[in-house]
Amino acid sequence: MKKKHVHSYPDLFNTLNLGLVLVSVVLGMYLNWRAGLIALLVLAVWAILFPIKTKILVKIGLLIIFFIPVSQMAKKSMFAEDLGIVLCGILVLLVYKFIQNARRRE
Amino acid sequence: MIKKYILIFLIFTAALINGRNFDFSTRGERELISQIEALQKQLSAQRQISGGEQFTTIDLGTETEPAQYYRVLYNLSSAYQSDTGQDFTIALKLFAEGEYGSQLIEELTIPEGANMYNREIIFKSEERAGMLRLVKFSDNYNRAITISNVKCRHLTENPQYLRSTIVGITNESVNVLGGDESSKSNYFRLKNQVIGTVVEPQSDLISGVDFKMKFAGSGGKNNYSVIICEVDEQNRPMITSAISRYYFSQGSAQNLKIGLSLYRFPILARTEKGKRYFIGISNQGVEFNYFNTLAVLGGSEKSPENNLSLLVYDNGRIKQIGPLFIRVYGPGVSDPQGYFLSNAIFQDVGNRVGFYDYIQSGRPRDLIDISSVENAKTSDIFFDNNYSGIMGNAENNIAFIYKFDAGFPIEQAKVTLNQVPAPIVDSLIYYSTDGITWNEIAVEKKEASSTGSFSKVIDVARGSDALYLKVTYDQGDKKYRSTQLFGVQALNIHMSLFLP
Numbered sequence: 234m235k236k237k238h239v240h241s242y243p244d245l246f247n248t249l250n251l252g253l254v255l256v257s258v259v260l261g262m263y264l265n266w267r268a269g270l271i272a273l274l275v276l277a278v279w280a281i282l283f284p285i286k287t288k289i290l291v292k293i294g295l296l297i298i299f300f301i302p303v304s305q306m307a308k309k310s311m312f313a314e315d316l317g318i319v320l321c322g323i324l325v326l327l328v329y330k331f332i333q334n335a336r337r338r339e
Numbered sequence: 340m341i342k343k344y345i346l347i348f349l350i351f352t353a354a355l356i357n358g359r360n361f362d363f364s365t366r367g368e369r370e371l372i373s374q375i376e377a378l379q380k381q382l383s384a385q386r387q388i389s390g391g392e393q394f395t396t397i398d399l400g401t402e403t404e405p406a407q408y409y410r411v412l413y414n415l416s417s418a419y420q421s422d423t424g425q426d427f428t429i430a431l432k433l434f435a436e437g438e439y440g441s442q443l444i445e446e447l448t449i450p451e452g453a454n455m456y457n458r459e460i461i462f463k464s465e466e467r468a469g470m471l472r473l474v475k476f477s478d479n480y481n482r483a484i485t486i487s488n489v490k491c492r493h494l495t496e497n498p499q500y501l502r503s504t505i506v507g508i509t510n511e512s513v514n515v516l517g518g519d520e521s522s523k524s525n526y527f528r529l530k531n532q533v534i535g536t537v538v539e540p541q542s543d544l545i546s547g548v549d550f551k552m553k554f555a556g557s558g559g560k561n562n563y564s565v566i567i568c569e570v571d572e573q574n575r576p577m578i579t580s581a582i583s584r585y586y587f588s589q590g591s592a593q594n595l596k597i598g599l600s601l602y603r604f605p606i607l608a609r610t611e612k613g614k615r616y617f618i619g620i621s622n623q624g625v626e627f628n629y630f631n632t633l634a635v636l637g638g639s640e641k642s643p644e645n646n647l648s649l650l651v652y653d654n655g656r657i658k659q660i661g662p663l664f665i666r667v668y669g670p671g672v673s674d675p676q677g678y679f680l681s682n683a684i685f686q687d688v689g690n691r692v693g694f695y696d697y698i699q700s701g702r703p704r705d706l707i708d709i710s711s712v713e714n715a716k717t718s719d720i721f722f723d724n725n726y727s728g729i730m731g732n733a734e735n736n737i738a739f740i741y742k743f744d745a746g747f748p749i750e751q752a753k754v755t756l757n758q759v760p761a762p763i764v765d766s767l768i769y770y771s772t773d774g775i776t777w778n779e780i781a782v783e784k785k786e787a788s789s790t791g792s793f794s795k796v797i798d799v800a801r802g803s804d805a806l807y808l809k810v811t812y813d814q815g816d817k818k819y820r821s822t823q824l825f826g827v828q829a830l831n832i833h834m835s836l837f838l839p
Contacts, residue, residue, distance in 0.1 A: 253347055256351070257351070260351060260354055260355070261354075264354065264355075274350070274354065277350060278347055278350065281343045281346055281347055282343065282347070
């Protein structure tokens, strides 16, 4: 017998959250923003909906720090600038997480 | 739980409100803009006494010898401070300055808000001097004074035996004053609105307009425009058939700022004395919202006499507003017959040698110097304030022609100009001494990054008093360019003349 699929609440919220991330991409494209700025908006929305582990943020940040000079050398300065914008967002998130962790420890 | 959704809703709302106004240029574009600005500054060679400063110095371009005669021509402008309620004049002194001292060569006064072009000083040099020092007296309001385009020439004869110098435009002065107050901000709150006032110009030409404005936030994306149009019997502006427009954004308006909230727009329009015109600012085509918009400043009293300041809505509805702050400028000319071009200068330097110089100003009034157009109406040729040059549509073999009438036999002429940068179609340049037989001046084709600047020396057979220059476009280049326009920038003609 075929199992009837029933949506649980967490499932519904996950779909809604992913939908909101998608809306942020569409919104950025509608406003004709450049890639870096869209990525920053997506990052902000994602960080609010699905808390990202500090370790992952640090890894992404380090990767970006590595890729900025590489893309400069490859004469992709616009891409490097976009990466810079995202890096700024990540740094802000890291500072926020650092303060949050310190409070928790207290 | 609900908190984070509220936060996201707020982020999306903020992005929708302000997001249209993010306009990032790439680093390359920013570098190019700063290079162009530096070049323009260098070319225009202007110095300013600003704020609390008392003097400035500017290069004479040559070093004077003792006991010799020199002629100096220069432009001078003063900012309008306003809010003082009265018009002032500012006293100035000019010195020729050398290593061992300075010599007073002129004392003058300039009304605030005035532009003077090619003012002339003739002096006998006492010392070697290479600089000009401009000193300001009697100004309690710290108005900015700008000196520019200083040209110094050695005279080989006593100046009293020389012919007098002729210049095109000598000054631009206020010929219509609007309200003096700027206490009320008239904001653009809806799309397709026009805020302006009905005026009666006192000259045949409007060469500039001052408005007081305040940008809110980013001001909105895309361009506002200053428009000049005729009015009907009921003083209703005929906006759709504007006779002149000048486009600006918040960024480009910074170059037009001459005082606190005060902007001078170099708009050009031919007008009839005694006829009424509407001059205003339109937000047609601007993407804006409540937080990122523009306000035109004026007084709050609605009904003083002769006040016809209006807010025009999209549907044609008109609302009277308090008197706007406005100044309308008209040019003064030294040659009443008007054959002399606005940017031209004739000088006699002695020993039967004369010079005729034409230096394009990069302002809309350059348009009035075009003597005729081929295969087009005069309105098909226009001034483009993005490129600061004269442009035309690259179609139907359109051409525009200048006639440089020196009045004396020309011996040699040097033509210098810039092609308008790509993606504009390449221009072809021809010269003639009779306006019938045309010779092409070979112009280098411009590459993506260059302006195609070039100069050419032409030996003119003695006997001709005029030089004609025709600008058209390269048919073969049309398919390689995305913008189907052509034109010239920074046109500069230097002719040596034989004075009988």
